[in-house]
Amino acid sequence: MNQTSIVPAVSVAVMRDGKIMLVRRGRAPSKGLYAFPGGRVEDGETLEEAARRELIEETAVTVAELVLLRAIEIDSRDDGGSLYLLTVFGARHAQGEPVAADDADEAAFFTLAEIERLPLTDSTLEIVLELVSGQSALP
8 A cells, every 4th residue: 555545434423312432542543542433444345334343343332323424534644654534424322332342442421521521533522512512413
């Protein structure tokens, strides 16, 4: 893969009872920061399939309908990483309690007040605020 390849990735902002699930990243990029669970899209997967797989792998949580929230370019090449195109979905919690697995070292539902005190990846708080305020509507 050359330096200009774009790696497709996904994440899912899961809501339950006014709280949002976040994971603390256990690996680069964004190691130690809180973000929505997610990861790379594997060959042959749709974005939605990848989002559901990553969510289960990292947290053991499943969701109802996925809603596309936005696409974000993340450039971690300066840190030896890649150029990612991250597609962020929103969804309501369906079942399961968050358990940190795969490359997450913590997974939990947080209130807005708790989230505002956490070290976050870029754009995470902005998306959380949109979801909590209802600007980004979930079915």
